[in-house]
Amino acid sequence: MRTIDELLREASAADVGGWGFGWLEGRATEERPPWGYARLLAGRLNRARSALDVDTGGGEILAEMPVLPARMAVTEGWAPNAERARRLLGPRGVEVVQARPGEPLPFGDGSFDLVSSRHPVRPDWTEIARVLAPGGTYFAQHVGPASAFELIEWFLGPLPRENLGRDPEREAEEARMAGLTIVDLRTARCRMEFFDVGAVAWILRKCVWWVPDFDVDRYRERLREMDGHIRAHGAVVAHSTRTLFEARRG
Numbered sequence: 001m002r003t004i005d006e007l008l009r010e011a012s013a014a015d016v017g018g019w020g021f022g023w024l025e026g027r028a029t030e031e032r033p034p035w036g037y038a039r040l041l042a043g044r045l046n047r048a049r050s051a052l053d054v055d056t057g058g059g060e061i062l063a064e065m066p067v068l069p070a071r072m073a074v075t076e077g078w079a080p081n082a083e084r085a086r087r088l089l090g091p092r093g094v095e096v097v098q099a100r101p102g103e104p105l106p107f108g109d110g111s112f113d114l115v116s117s118r119h120p121v122r123p124d125w126t127e128i129a130r131v132l133a134p135g136g137t138y139f140a141q142h143v144g145p146a147s148a149f150e151l152i153e154w155f156l157g158p159l160p161r162e163n164l165g166r167d168p169e170r171e172a173e174e175a176r177m178a179g180l181t182i183v184d185l186r187t188a189r190c191r192m193e194f195f196d197v198g199a200v201a202w203i204l205r206k207c208v209w210w211v212p213d214f215d216v217d218r219y220r221e222r223l224r225e226m227d228g229h230i231r232a233h234g235a236v237v238a239h240s241t242r243t244l245f246e247a248r249r250g
Helices: 004-013 037-047 079-092 125-131 149-156 168-177 197-206 220-233
Strands: 028-030 050-053 071-076 095-098 112-118 132-143 180-194 236-249
Touching: 004 197, 004 220, 037 112, 037 132, 071 079, 079 095, 112 125, 125 132, 125 168, 125 180, 132 168, 132 180, 149 197, 149 220, 149 236, 168 180, 168 236, 180 197, 197 220, 220 236
Parallel strands: 050 071, 050 112, 071 095, 112 132
Antiparallel strands: 028 180, 132 236, 180 236
8 A cells, every 4th residue: 555645635636516526436335325326216217307516616427417308407506517517417408506505495386396405405395395396206315313423533532422413303393394204214324434634634624614624734634543444454344324305295
């Protein structure tokens, strides 16, 4: 294995734009939830007449879909990702709108019979219900509570369990209060392994909300300790949590 300084220099210089994780190929693994979100989404998009994908990132998930509805729109809050999505999805006729989380969705009432999202920042259930047509479906995979906490706590120390956030039952209740009916709600805990400290530095640069003040120099000592752990044990292990949501507007 290369030296820690070589690994960290490479990770610091690597592109972290978009929502693809190909840079981690061979350097990290994450077990996938058993339901197969992309496959299930493809089936729903194939049947939809109009669909909206919220917090689409750089459009990577939709780009994998073999068939898109006649009207397909996406929203993304971060300008560089929105531009990536335009380049990737524009040739397929997808409407790409930059819309920040917390702002009203820039679409009329009942515009879509399907709203989807893979790892939304924070679902705005009232807005989701508003833009869904009667009988329309919200289908998404959310990040669950305490996701990747082993990794986060390596740098930040123990975090209070009473403030985990992203509780699926709480989100389901918020959806019901917005007028949606929960059709499916499943959770999974998935093993993550990082095989070099550069992979950890890269993911922390990309997922900036995990360790908000992360900087290689600021956390160099903890990174050095992690590098020693990986060299001794082969990997550092964490667990992601995921929730599959399906809800319907009456």
